[in-house]
Amino acid sequence: MRIGIVEYGVGNLTCVHNSFYNLGFDPEFVSTPEAVLAVDRLVLPGVGTPQPALAGLAERNLGEALNEAVVDKGVPIMGICLGMQLMCETLNEYGQHKGLGWIPGRSVHLADLGVTERTPHMGWAQVTPSEGVSSPLSDIGGRLWFYYAHSFVVQLDDAAHQAASSTHGAPFTAAILKDNIFACQFHPEKSQAKGEKVLERFVEWEP
């Protein structure tokens, strides 16, 4: 099983790498189209803002290879935080940007959902998996606390793509599931035992 963590110049890839490694896997960093197409599982992490992230993917010519792997070949992929937002059609943060377009929907600021709580939303929140959706989050059991650090959230066009929700003043999409695409707004790599479980489940996942 080859796990490729997409390296495109932004974000904290070290933590994602360490988490998989400590679970007994040997993840690779993939930063070329060839490398993206050579692995069995893809992880698209992301911290920061859309513009440098999208520029980072473009500079390395990764957009097309990711499309081929995820859309044509059906390679399971997990997006984390900004990585999840990049999978949408549109991102609205410091301007409007075109995303990878796999998930019908857009990123919006929590305030646009009517949230009056302080942002960024930083800290832990409980996650409620959607009923009837089978994802790496299903059946983990116990209280599902996960760590968040974000101001923007994904607004889905199709509620059927929501794999889980959390609340920060108002409910928002905590995780997405569409075919071979799984993504979470929280950071499993920073969520102690429950987070490790999600990463492990993702590796075992057969969509």
Add this chain to the structure above:
Amino acid sequence: MATPVRIIPSLLLHNKRLVKGVAYRDYRDAGAPASTARIYDAQGADELTLLDIDASKEGRAPDFATLKNVAEECTTPLTFGGGLRTIDEASEAIASGADKLSLTTTAMDDPSLITAVAQRFGQQACVVGVDLQEISGSVSLYDHRTEKVLGGDVEAWIDEIQDRGAGEIRISFVNREGARSGFAIEALSRLRERIRIPLLIEGGPGNLEHVDDAFAVGMDGLVLGTMLIFSDNNIVQIKRHLEARKRPIRNW
């Protein structure tokens, strides 16, 4: 449920060891960084803060090697700071495994660093520390490098930190560090009104009641040092106490 208040152990780094002091001096050894972080991780700390307390004083880059060691096995969000002066140093900290960066004196030297860090790594990654000293009822900014109280306007600085795009503010009362007399509740409550981003508070608690009292401030996180290191308290006990008082904390 309200977003839980985070319990955040403070790890102060000095010559590759952890230390803890009183009023930012008289430091005592407090253990090895990586193994201590692992213990807090296992106890259910909500975040960790690791600060190189000598880097800015000595005008050098912080100890990235120790950061890397700590981050390697840490499954808890990690904030790193101490002497980060440039975007390159900030990048190296992120690459070494930090999730968030903390700027204190270097933000005062160059406030544009706040904006640069927030734009590059996201607002959520930019924590600005504010060191305060209480002198006969009034509160002043403090520079630990020179051990001097500064003349600047505390409230204006707090406004500027937010206007420049910081994602979180950590207010530390220097004179209360290690004093075990409780948080500066009144002063913190007053400052809270000006702060629209998450607020972490540090300095003063010596027992479980002090920690419970802190909730009057309306903060988002409690940064704890002495109380965890040189007393019989641990994170599990603190959380159990707060849960019994119906405080919003992460339980499991």
